[in-house]
Amino acid sequence: MPVIAVENLSKTYWVSERAPGTWGALKSLVHRRHRAVEALGGISFTIQPGELVGYIGPNGAGKSTTVKVLSGILVPSGGAVTVLGRTPWQERAAHVAHIGVVFGQRTQLWWDLPVIESFDLLREIYRVPREDYRKTLDELVETMALSELLDTPVRLLSLGQRMRCDLAAALLHRPELLFLDEPTIGLDAIAKLTVRNLVKRLNRDQGLTVILTTHDMDDIESLCSRVILINRGKILLDGTLERMRQLVTTERRLVIILADESTWIDGVQARVIHRDGARLTLSFDPDQISAAELIGDITSHYPIRDLYVEAAPIEEIVAQIYQDTHT
Amino acid sequence: MRPYLAIVSAGVRVMLQYRAAAAAGFATQLFWGWIRVAIFGAFYASSSATQPMSLEDTISYLWLTQALLLLLPFRLDSDLVAMIRDGTVAYELTRPADLYWYWFSRTLASRTAPMLLRAGPLLLVSGLFFGLAAPDSLSALAAFLVSVGAALLLSSAFTMLMSISLLWTIAGDGISRLISMIAQFLSGSYVPLPLFPQWAQPALALLPFAGLTDTPFRLYLGHLPLSSFPTAIAHQLLWTAVLVLVGRLALARGLRRMVVQGG
Numbered sequence: 132m133p134v135i136a137v138e139n140l141s142k143t144y145w146v147s148e149r150a151p152g153t154w155g156a157l158k159s160l161v162h163r164r165h166r167a168v169e170a171l172g173g174i175s176f177t178i179q180p181g182e183l184v185g186y187i188g189p190n191g192a193g194k195s196t197t198v199k200v201l202s203g204i205l206v207p208s209g210g211a212v213t214v215l216g217r218t219p220w221q222e223r224a225a226h227v228a229h230i231g232v233v234f235g236q237r238t239q240l241w242w243d244l245p246v247i248e249s250f251d252l253l254r255e256i257y258r259v260p261r262e263d264y265r266k267t268l269d270e271l272v273e274t275m276a277l278s279e280l281l282d283t284p285v286r287l288l289s290l291g292q293r294m295r296c297d298l299a300a301a302l303l304h305r306p307e308l309l310f311l312d313e314p315t316i317g318l319d320a321i322a323k324l325t326v327r328n329l330v331k332r333l334n335r336d337q338g339l340t341v342i343l344t345t346h347d348m349d350d351i352e353s354l355c356s357r358v359i360l361i362n363r364g365k366i367l368l369d370g371t372l373e374r375m376r377q378l379v380t381t382e383r384r385l386v387i388i389l390a391d392e393s394t395w396i397d398g399v400q401a402r403v404i405h406r407d408g409a410r411l412t413l414s415f416d417p418d419q420i421s422a423a424e425l426i427g428d429i430t431s432h433y434p435i436r437d438l439y440v441e442a443a444p445i446e447e448i449v450a451q452i453y454q455d456t457h458t
Numbered sequence: 459m460r461p462y463l464a465i466v467s468a469g470v471r472v473m474l475q476y477r478a479a480a481a482a483g484f485a486t487q488l489f490w491g492w493i494r495v496a497i498f499g500a501f502y503a504s505s506s507a508t509q510p511m512s513l514e515d516t517i518s519y520l521w522l523t524q525a526l527l528l529l530l531p532f533r534l535d536s537d538l539v540a541m542i543r544d545g546t547v548a549y550e551l552t553r554p555a556d557l558y559w560y561w562f563s564r565t566l567a568s569r570t571a572p573m574l575l576r577a578g579p580l581l582l583v584s585g586l587f588f589g590l591a592a593p594d595s596l597s598a599l600a601a602f603l604v605s606v607g608a609a610l611l612l613s614s615a616f617t618m619l620m621s622i623s624l625l626w627t628i629a630g631d632g633i634s635r636l637i638s639m640i641a642q643f644l645s646g647s648y649v650p651l652p653l654f655p656q657w658a659q660p661a662l663a664l665l666p667f668a669g670l671t672d673t674p675f676r677l678y679l680g681h682l683p684l685s686s687f688p689t690a691i692a693h694q695l696l697w698t699a700v701l702v703l704v705g706r707l708a709l710a711r712g713l714r715r716m717v718v719q720g721g
Contacts, residue, residue: 204551228554237546242537243472255464256555 132216134308134340135178135201140210141364142171142196170196172364173210180307181338183330185355187345189453193364194344198310201342202232215307228257231301235313238293239300240285246296247281250303257304264303271299275329291322298329309333311343315350327353348445362453376442379451384441385413385425390434399428409436461555462563469567473575480575483528487580491524492588511652514591515679519650521590522675525580528573529609529671530645531616532638534624535561535568542624557713558706561621566614573610594680601687605674608694612669615701616641622705625712645670652681666697 145165171193178184188194199205200212203219203226212218219226233239240249254264272278275295280288288296294314301309311330315323331354333339343354351358351372358375360368368375385401389409396403401415415425422440429435495517502513511519538561541547550557584590593599620634627633642648644667651662651672662668673690676682682690 199548202552204548223551224554227552230552232549232552234546234548237544237549239546239549241468241472243475244468248468248471252464252468255461256553256560258461258554 133177133213134180134182134215135176135342136211136213137177137197137201138175138211139173140171140175140197140200140212141169141173141208142193142200142205143208144168144170169364171200171207174361174364174366175210176359176366176369178340178342180340181334182357183334183341183343183355185343185345185351185358186361187351187358187449188361192362194361195312197361198312198342198344202230202310203227228304229307231304231306231309233294233297233301233309233311233314235294235311235316238285238297240293240296242286243284245282245284246277246288249285249296250281250300253300253303259304263305267303267305271302274332275299289322291318291325294318294322294326295329298326302333306339308340309342311341311345313345313347314343315345315347323347323349330354348449352445360449360452367452372445375452376445376448379448379455380443381417382414382443383417383422384443385415385422385429385438386441387411387413387429387438388436390436394433396429396433398432399425401425462559465560465563466567466570469564470571473568473571476572477575480572483572483576484579487524487527487576488583491521491580491584494520494524495588509653511650511681514589515681516650516653517589518591518679519646519652519675521580521584521588522678523647523650523671525577525584525590526573526606526671526674527647528569528576529606529613530638530641530647531569531613531620531670534617534621534634535565538564538621539624542621551713558618558702558709562614562618562702562705565617565621566610569610569614569617591679593678595684597684598678598680601684602674602678605677605687605691605694608691608698609670609674612666612694612698612701615698615705616666616670618705619701619708622708622712625709625715641667641670644668646672646675650675652676663693666701669694669697 144167146168174193174197186194186197196205200207201214201219203223206220214226215229217226239253240246241252250268254261259267272281275298277295277299280292280296283292285293285296298314314330315326318326327350330341330343334341334354341354343350345351356371358368358370358372359366360375368378384404387396387410389396389411392409396411396413399413400420401413403411404414405412413425415422420428426438426440429438498516498520499513502509502516509516541550550560553560581590585592593602616637620637623633644662644665645651646654646668651659651668654662662672669690673682673694677684677687677690
């Protein structure tokens with residue numbers, strides 16, 4: 132049975148508008164005009180236990196709206212949603228007891244209290260039996276290296292430390308499903324890697340189902356086997372990263388470092404898209420010429436010090452898709 | 459019940475960190491108390507009419523007002539305000555708890571702890587040096603304590619209404635200032651309620667504000683006889699129930715607006 136089944140989910144917000152200026156303000160006291168904004172225009176997908184799904188899209192695409200509906204915060208305008216066998220907004224209390232939520236930009240810990248006191252409080256709120264809590268906490272402290280942070284007031288933690296604690300806080304009641312909303316936002320490189328490794332481990336070792344929304348494509352590339360890409364309230368793509376690449380371009384890149392900076396390359400079935408001294412980036416279509424052929428062709432004509440093939444960065448792919456859907 | 463008690467105790471621990479604020483508050487309230495006692499002393503000296511409350515009782519009443527000033531629904535729980543403003547309220551909705559009682563517990567803690575921190579030293583100092591009389595009797599003291607407990611609940615219910623109004627106004631300072639002004643005046647914090655004109659008394663007794671400070675203080679002084687203790691407590695609790703009910707309805711509406719409106 133899927134963990135999440137979403138069918139034809141839609142959500143329309145009513146935004147009140149008023150004309151600018153004093154007159155507009157006065158007029159709006161008597162009569163307000165409302166405009167419908169469609170945040171979700173009928174989306175459907177299912178997620179199986181143990182999946183780690185990246186849910187991406189540009190700002191205002193409907194990501195947060197979806198996450199809020201799935202976590203029981205928001206009531207949709209239409210469609211059917213089942214999460215762990217329940218309809219989130221109808222059985223909110225029962226539903227939220229089984230999910231964990233982390234909003235990267237906010238903290239669920241009490242600012243002025245040591246971390247452990249927030250944890251203890253969450254134990255009470257989720258009514259976790261004492262022994263279970265002890266066990267889970269020990270595990271989390273171990274895997275997330277929290278032992279030194281537990282007695283520190285939250286306001287004294289660095290953002291990376293706080294995020295680790297927030298992640299642990301979301302897992303104390305052993306949820307079956309975890310929503311991560313931009314968990315790496317604002318983190319430095321090391322902290323990002325730490326968070327990613329944690330998420331990966333939780334998913335792999337404990338079979339935790341994870342829905343991740345992010346703007347950081349490295350998050351997606353290192354974590355998610357499956358990506359759901361939405362824009363303007365519609366799903367554009369639901370599949371592997373590879374499929375997402377193919378949607379935009381099959382283009383590959385060959386980076387070569389020339390032995391001699393003054394060499395000019397032409398007459399090969401590839402386009403120079405970037406040149407920086409001896410370092411050249413060529414773009415080629417693998418349907419026209421295989422990488423092996425191209426490399427053979429180049430190395431037989433030019434002195435090369437080094438070379439490697441790469442796919443277009445996922446960042447660019449996504450930017451391309453966003454752009455295409457905006458015009 | 460357990461989770462809510464845990465929230466109250468966590469809230470109290472947060473508040474106990476603000477000892478410097480308590481010390482400053484102690485000094486300010488002592489100073490103001492001293493001035494107010496002097497002013498009322500001058501009033502009594504310049505009037506030959508019999509007053510509804512003796513000068514000694516009035517002085518004690520004034521000191522109780524100073525010591526328990528924070529019983530009043532003054533400022534809002536700043537964490538809660540920030541939460542509503544920046545949207546962290548979303549987290550609160552992912553808790554398997556009743557949001558009203560969850561917030562009520564926080565509010566109760568932020569009402570109780572700072573008040574206790576200041577009340578102890580102020581009661582002691584004003585009792586020793588500035589004319590606060592001992593409670594009328596041991597049972598008056600017990601009645602006072604119970605009534606302060608009820609006043610805390612009442613005040614928290616008031617504060618909750620003010621906090622909930624933020625769901626609509628976002629910048630809620632206006633409303634909360636207005637309400638706390640009205641509450642201070644009608645609860646007898648400026649002028650003790652027994653000194654209000656006779657015609658105002660029935661209304662004052664009916665309104666919820668008397669239950670915030672006037673009721674416990676008069677029980678302390680014996681100005682309200684012990685026989686009226688049950689009625690006094692019932693008045694406090696009844697108003698608490700009404701405000702809780704209104705608060706719950708308002709919160710439900712506000713949340714419905716929010717969950718429909720999103721953001």
